[in-house]
Amino acid sequence: MPQTIPTDSVGLVKPQVHHFDEPLLLRSGAVLSSYDLVVETYGELNAARNNAVLICHALSGDHHAAGYHSLDDKKAGWWDSCIGPGKAIDTNLFYVVCLNNLGGCAGSTGPISINPETGKIYGPDFPIVTVRDWVNSQKRLMDRLGIEEWAAVVGGSLGGMQVLRWSISYPQCMRNAVVIAAAPKLSAQNIAFNEVARHSITRDPNFHKGHYLEHGTYPKQGLMLARMVGHITYLSDSAMSAKFGKSISDFESEGTNFGRDLRTGKLSFGFNADFEVESYLHYQGERFSENFDANTYLLMTKALDYFDPSVDYDGDLAKAFENSDCRFLIMSFSTDWRFPPERSREIVTKLLKAKRDVSYLEIAADQGHDAFLMPIPRYVNALSAYLQKVYEGLA
């Protein structure tokens, strides 16, 4: 809870709900007849209406990217380290827009919303949404806000995939694409981890084929386990070791130091948590499972699995980029093993093949995939410098 709002914060923010009545045809062929998008904006749209930056969120993100909803908030928005006055995504310069994606559980239409056609909660009947569908809905939001061209579309991880899709679907609507810690599509291992998460949720006896809310239950254990697995993949081995792997030799020898490893004292010789990393994972899983909808989690993992912008171009990603008309900044992190630097370099290679204007930066960072959310100086400074140039080019 901030006693006072920090001066480099966007301050107190209030989400806006935009209702859309024009039916949205999804990639699956299903149609959303109407829907809501919940949106936050920071900074001011300039008179030329050309300083808008769209932020696309990742798997568990939402529209609340920066600032506080109330003075009682324990934490700021999920990307507060980068969004604010004077920060890398400088709200003194830019009008920053962030929304909760369709299928989400933070206010936009999704599985916990009422299906207007049945009057009941969607639950598992909410249609599969893809990155392309999200981008189409974001385009409608763009029109609603009276923006003709984004100064930049920015996102990390699954958010970065939305940026790539923007550059292919709406090349005339953006000047810059900032794609952080993403991949051109998922690897078999990525899909395998997602399937473990889905399996964990759907086999929870409280899942009830997705109708858990109607049963007054919740697949808490399944969601917790899914998050525990996910969380491991967000961190690097070295980051986990740095956080929890204090080795015996770090302790003073005190008679027998047997079992003084990874910080929890003597081994239990049972199945309680012996190592701090176990308690940490439980905590992360537990906290997440109390605040996230299981059906939304399933949808998000499928959006990841299905992402492949080369699909309409005979599998040739370079061809997909041929109509793109923006500058690209691609960034990756050295210890990210979920979407490692090789995957970003694949994107760069295809952009170069398509003769696009691309800058690439690989940041040495120990934090694994989660690095994209962290205030790592070299990363934040690079993003800041790039966007400063973007701003200077708006005139």
Place this chain on the structure above:
Amino acid sequence: MPQTIPTDSVGLVKPQVHHFDEPLLLRSGAVLSSYDLVVETYGELNAARNNAVLICHALSGDHHAAGYHSLDDKKAGWWDSCIGPGKAIDTNLFYVVCLNNLGGCAGSTGPISINPETGKIYGPDFPIVTVRDWVNSQKRLMDRLGIEEWAAVVGGSLGGMQVLRWSISYPQCMRNAVVIAAAPKLSAQNIAFNEVARHSITRDPNFHKGHYLEHGTYPKQGLMLARMVGHITYLSDSAMSAKFGKSISDFESEGTNFGRDLRTGKLSFGFNADFEVESYLHYQGERFSENFDANTYLLMTKALDYFDPSVDYDGDLAKAFENSDCRFLIMSFSTDWRFPPERSREIVTKLLKAKRDVSYLEIAADQGHDAFLMPIPRYVNALSAYLQKVYEGLA
């Protein structure tokens, strides 16, 4: 099912059960008053009784390392690629011994055995066993077989950890230590994955605090999920991609090839398996969960977590090796991310610091951690050449 036994096979083998009545004090302080070890041997013990090789198994292994139990067997023992007449671990030269470790579920005393003190199945009351306990029980088997010195103790993964423990606990009892794809102790990430597996099993409603057999149930879903996660960590990203990642461009363009990715045809836009890797994981998990005891799986993961031979030496692994008196061969595989080459090099560094005689070989192999079970020519040839020298040195 082999129509005829291959000529380089050890052929039909029959496990032997050895009963031990002398109580075994475990590291936890618990005591096993008596126990059985189920053992297979291949080849002949020579007159000098110095050509015996002990094979230590990994997490899901057992005593059945080579050959067939019957002509109806669909598969040979788990390390048949390396054990047999003329093979790397040559049964024309060596007397090869492999046992199921205590706590296992393949015939040695473990959770599915009857506790002689209660007349009931041990289940979750079977005590936690550690690598050190296994080595102590293996030493008793050695005495029973009338062997004073192993020509070599050999193992991969958790098996390699037993080899390291042998070299510290019983330095006079072995001439060579062959440690493959192992680590000096687990990383925080390793422990985290193990905890996910345990969480998955113990939160299965059919687990009943480990008393599932008394309840006539089985935590099949939990064990399946644990194995799915484990399986991902045994394979490299590249091995999975090679196996399942046929990309769209590998297919002929046929009108729309939308969704022809990773081989299962059109996307379902639902939660069925869209990608072959999903079905593969299900199959692996399902098959494993039908053939392995959940309490044993829990015990094995704890043995991994607790392994740290430096623990009695103020965390100084080099000091632990100071009394070791054998030659070491350490091997690792380039794409193993469970116990990557760095972890093997840690062992090598400590052995060198302790002035031990050590050879190290890092094998370029695409198969990840599972490579240690595969007939990779460079790996098998290196093992073969080393053991040939071992044999020549026995005279």
